[in-house]
Amino acid sequence: MAHEFNLLSQILTVFPQNAVIICCVLGVIAVLMAATIILLYLKKRPKKEPGSVGFFGRIKNNVKEKCAAVKDVFKKKPKEEYAYAGPELTKGEKFRRGLKSQSGWLFVAPALILMAVFTFYPIIAALVNSFKQGYNSMTGSFNGWGFDNFVRVLKGDTGTGGADFVQCLINTLVLTFISVPLSTLLALLISVALNSIKRIQKAYQTILFLPYLTNALALGAVFATFFQIIGTANNTESVGIVNNVLGWFGVAPVDWVGLTSPHWEIGRLSIPWAKYIVTIIYEIWSGLPFKILILFSAMQSINKQYYDAAKVDGASRWTVLWKITAPMIMPQISYLLVTGIMGGMKQYSAVVGIFGVTMGQDYDMGTMVGYLYNYIELGQMGYAFAGSLILFIIIMIITWINNKVTKKRTTYR
């Protein structure tokens, strides 16, 4: 056993060096959670009435309810009683009929077998194998259990020249939390505009929906050409459309996607802001169609009576927008934000499409999913498992928030 199992000492060895980074990451997650909780509970918290049970009382009731629901599932239901008018059944006949009544299993069997191999088993395997130190996936050998994989993943000390997890995490968070709100806001503006016109609405809708059905890798390559500075063969040089446009305002050409792309260095991390901008523009472009589709159809389904009533009351267009339209489509907006963030945490192909398989220079544009695939390809399964578990935990937190939001949604209907 090369590594002794000692969680505390391992955490302590990570902490001093990376305290700032880990605190930042945890801080972002904590702020996210806190903001959601505050938004969902405290803002609309009802005033305490004589008969109310209070905050903790409500939690208690909630738990009680959930327990009762779980108990219900396991409780044996009383058998349906019905008069059987036929002749007395033999034992064999009874067995045959009983078997026939369970024929549903035959229908679900193919799906069940496939899921057992490709869904249920991998969950357990990932949970177990991530704690095996020095795990060799082909021979199945490893040297002891422990948190070594997680520690090395967080420290960036994998010794394989692969991507750096903290870098990938920061990239993913920055890209997601900038591009998702921006594209949702833009989608909102477009849907409001789309909703207020009558002519050629369908044509605009179709064109705006086109980017949805695209291959991220193919269109990522197209976006890269917008920003690319390319060779000087035959004495010509293209600096890309974006640099051309910026040139009109006297801005010197920036190498947006290439090797000399500008970036800030913070410790062992690099913040390639120019590449961030390119990726965010792509994400907004590719994320808009779905958001417009959802928001626009939500606006179309708002009952016209509200608008008529507002007209009678002489409300201005602005008031109508903020007091009627916005609250009515709030559930969809929150749904889009949550699904957008969930999808953003799993982004990968856009980055590969723009920056190539190595995700920029030395993986400086790596995302969390890109990190997993990187280590699968390197054959370092232990790190891949550990990274995927960390990703899973982060996504679970967002799912949990999602559940809260969708519960809230029902109050508007």
Added chain:
Amino acid sequence: MSFLSKKNGSAEATVGKWDLSAGDEGFDAEKAKKRDKVKHIIRNVFIYIFLTACAVLAFLPFYWMIISSVKTEMEFRESVPTFFPHTFQWKNYWMVFHQVTSKNSSSASFSQILINTLVVGILSTLLGLVIIVITAYAFARMKFKGKNMLFAIMLATMMIPGELFTASNYITVAKAGMTNSYTVLILPFLVSVYYIYLLRNNFMQIPESLYQAAKVDGLSDMGYLIKVMVPLTAPTLISITLLRFIGTWNSYIWPRLVNTAPWQMITNWVTGGFVDRKQPDGFSLYGGAYGLSESLNTLKMAAVCMVSLPLLILFIFCRKYIMRGVSKSGTKG
């Protein structure tokens, strides 16, 4: 009238802001209408300008992709980009088709890749559809012990990101020796819990009485499923089929992990470099001005067109089903 106008006149100072009375003549409906109309037109002009700008920006990458694919490389690299090609060089496409010269090269020819993609796409879509339909039917209509429990467990797996499975699945198929085959591309993604859930809900909306009637008429479960339920839920099934096929068409990471180039899919092919390769008969686009190590953007754009345009055409013909499916599921397959 004069009485009214006098009153208006005295109140004008306070109501002046609203300008309800134009002069001393009382409320001028004509003028107000006109002003409203002007306001309406100005607002609409702004809205149309905004929407047109957005539509142009949304379409620009497609336009750029198409015109770049027929430009010459020299024109593409000009310092001032041209928005309409001087010369149309359709040979770019020809060159993309003829990228591979030797058979044991590390990259694959386009025809091979296209066959891979179509075979895998059609097989996985059809097989997946069969599994989804019968599983959804069992969950919607049949009674067996542990049904609800099983369904709850299956739904719970939806919360887990698929990336968690990839590493284990890779080990599984590598140990089973299934790499470099179509099987490995099809099997792991046959079951889609979300579509089972979607279809089950669709099935449950069909009234139970129909089932009883079919039973009385002597139809088996399977017969009822094929003759009654499938036709009734056809729109959902078409949406699922299209989205699944698009999903397979766009699959990238799994083929890259498990298969080598000749067994990969079209998206893997498009990420490769495309160069001005000298053909066996001595033909090359630029006579060796660009070396074999220099990936040419125009060729790449031609390849990108070949991957993207089928999707756009599919969208134009099946717009209704795709948009319905997308708004329901929010996934690309």
